Amino acid sequence: MENNESQNEKLDQLRSFTTSNQNEKLTTNQGLKINNNQDSLKAGERGPSLLEDFILREKITHFDHERIPERIVHARGSGAHGVFKLNKSLEKYTKAKFLCEVGKETPVFIRFSTVAGSKGSTDLARDVRGFAVKFYTEEGNYDLVANNMPVFFIQDAIKFPDLVHAVKPEPDNEIPQAASAHDTFWDFISLMPESMHMIMWLMSDRAIPRSFRMMEGFGVHSFKFINDAGVSHFVKFHFKPKLGVHSVAWDEAQKISGVDPDFHKRDLWESIEAGNFPEWDFGVQIIPEEDEHNFDFDLLDPTKIVPEEVVPVQIVGTLTLNKNPDNFFAETEQVAFHPGHLVPGIDFSNDPLLQGRLFSYTDTQLSRLGSPNFHEIPINRSINTVHNNQRDGHMRQQIAKGKVSYEPNSIGGGCPFQAMMKEGGFTSHQERISGTKIRARSESFVDHYSQAKLFYNSQSIPEKQHLQKALIFELSKVTIPAIRERVVGQLAFINMDLAKTVAQKLGLEVKKLELPNQSIPANADPAGLQSEEREPATKFSNALSMENTIKDTISSRVIGFILADGVDIGDVNVLKTKIESQKARVDFIAPSLALVKAGDGSLITPKHTLTNTASVCFDAIYICSGENSVNELLDPENKYAVLNFVNEAYKHCKAIYFGAETDGIYKASNVNNKKHEDPAIIISYVENADEEFIKAVAQHRVWELEKERNS
C-alpha cells in the first residue's frame, strides 16, 4: 500500500480534519480572502500602522501564541502512524478485543522520544528512549506508554520529580542540555542504590540507539490481563524490532549530535517515506497470579525484569509503522498518552511507580495542552464515538444535543446508559486487598544489585567495555569527588572489576560505600534500606546482550559511496543494484554537488559533499573503483576529508569496501598495515567481494576488533 494512501479507521477520521492549501486563496481565520499579505495598514505610506488592521492583528496574535509548553520529560519526540496486527490470540488471558481475534488490524500512533533534553536537543544524547504506543481499538484508546529499557531508576512515583530535577540541566545555569554527565544526576544516583540496575542499562549502548527502528520497547511494569471468566494473569509487554537491536558508538553519538542532531527523527521519516516500514514483533510474558511470589524479586518492583529464560516472551503480533504524520505539531506534539487509558481485559498492577503515573499524565496534559478537552484533539480522539455528560471547558468541539447533561435522568430517556460487562463495560479487576495504611517500602523491594549483576554479566566483552567507558566519561564530568567515590562504591556491589576499572580512570580507590546519614527513618530512606550484595537466581540472560541480536539483514541501512569524476560506473551500478535489492540505500558522496562524470561519460548526481556530511551518518562506506576518481579524491583539496571518512568508519568498526584501483586511499588511511584479519574490510579482489561487503554490513559492527582498530 502506498504510504500516503494508507487506510485505516483512524486515518480516515484524521482526514476529515486535514486541509491542503493547494490552489486555494489566502484567507483570515474568519475565511475572508486576503488581498495583500505584504504590507500592514498605515496612515500614509510612511506613516504609523493602524490599530484597526485586523488582518495584521490576527496574524501577529496567533503567532504570539503558537508555542505550548514542552513536555516536562520526553520533550523531544518523533511520531508515526501504523498498524498492529494480531497473529496469535490471547483470548485465554485477556478479553481485550484487539488481542483476541487473529488477523485483526488496529490503527496505532507511536511517539519515540528522548527523556531529559528539551524539544530542540540532539537525538543522540545518552538517554532512555520513550516508546509510547496508542492503539485506537474499537473499545477505546489503549496506551502502552513504554520505554526502550525494561526497568526504571526508582521504585516509587514519589521520587520521580527528584529524579527528573537531578537529570535535567542544573537550575542555576541551565547546563548541561540533554546529558546525564553532571553533578546533580550522579549525586542523586549515588544516593539511590535502587537505580543501579537501570544505570547499567543507561550506561550500555542501549542508550545510544542506531535508530528508533532498531530498539526494543518494554512496558516496564507488570500489568494484568483479565479474561472473560474474570481470571487474572500478570503480563509484561515487549516490542522486538525485526531489524535487530543496534547501537552506535559513544564517540559516534557525540559527532552525530553535531553533524545531524535530527539523526533519529530523519531516519524514521526517511525510512517510512521510502516505503521501508519499521516493524516490531509484539510479545508478552504471562505469569499466573498464583506464581506471583515464586521469583527472587518482587513482580511489582519496576527495577526488575522477568528474565526471558524464566518466562519466555510469546510473540503474538506485529507492529508496523507505515505513514508519517502530516503535521508535526497537530499529531506528534499534541498526542497525549496515559498509562491509564485502558480497555476491558487489561488492568494495572500495584507497582507503586505505575500507580503514581496514573495521576501524572492527565494532570500534565492539562497544563501542556491547556484544557480538559484535549481528548478532542484529532490525534487523541478514539475511533468509537464518545458519549457522556462531561460538558464545556476551553476549546470544546463536540456539540452535545439536548437538555440532559446529568445521570440519572428521565428527560433524556436515561441516556447515555452504563454498559454492562457483557456489553463491553469496563470493570476494574477485583482484588482482595488488606493492609495497614503505611508510608513505607516493602522489604521485598530491597534488592538493588542482583539484577544489575545479571545485566552486566550477560554483556559481551565489547559491551562491557563500552559500559565501563560510559561510566568513566560520565563520572569524569562530575566535579565533586565524593559523588564519584560513592558511585564507585555502588559499582563494587555489582562487579569488582567494573568498579576497579572505573575507579582507576578516575584516580580513585574502591572504598566501602558510605552513604551520608540523611536523618530520615530507615524504612523511608533508600540508603537505610541498603541492600546486601545478592546473587540473582538467573545468572546469565542471552536476551540482555545485543551481541545475540538479529544480524542477517541490511534492510534500510545507508551506505555511502565515495566517488569523483572518472569513477567506474559499472562497479558502482552492480553494487548499488545488489544493495538496493536488499532494501538498503545508497548515497553518493563527492567532492562537490556538481554532477560527477563517470569514466564512460555518464553522469551521477551526488547527494552529499565530502564536507557537508560525515562517516558517522552512514552504516558503511564504499570507496568506488576507478583510477581517475581515486586521484581526484587524493587531491590535497579532498584528501583530508576522504581519509577522515575512512578513518572514522574504521574507528567505529564499520564495514569498508575498497573498490578496484583504490589502493592509494587504502594505503594513506589508518586501515593500511593492520596485520589482523578484519572481516569488515573488503578489498575488491577478494572472492565475492560485493557479497562479503553486504554480509559485513548486516553484522552492523565488528565491535570485537574495536581495540585493534583504535590502536
Ligand code: HDE
Ligand atoms: Fe512517564 N511521563 N512518568 N514514564 N513517560 C511522561 O507525560 C511519569 C515512566 C513515558 O511521547 C509525562 O505526557 C511519572 C516510566 C513516556 O508523549 C509525565 C513517572 C515509563 C513518555 C510522565 C514516569 C515512562 C512519558 C510527560 C514515575 C516507561 C512520553 C509528558 C512515576 C514505562 C509520552 C506526558 C509521549 C511522559 C510522568 C515514569 C514512559 C510527566 C510520574 C516508568 C514514553 O506525565
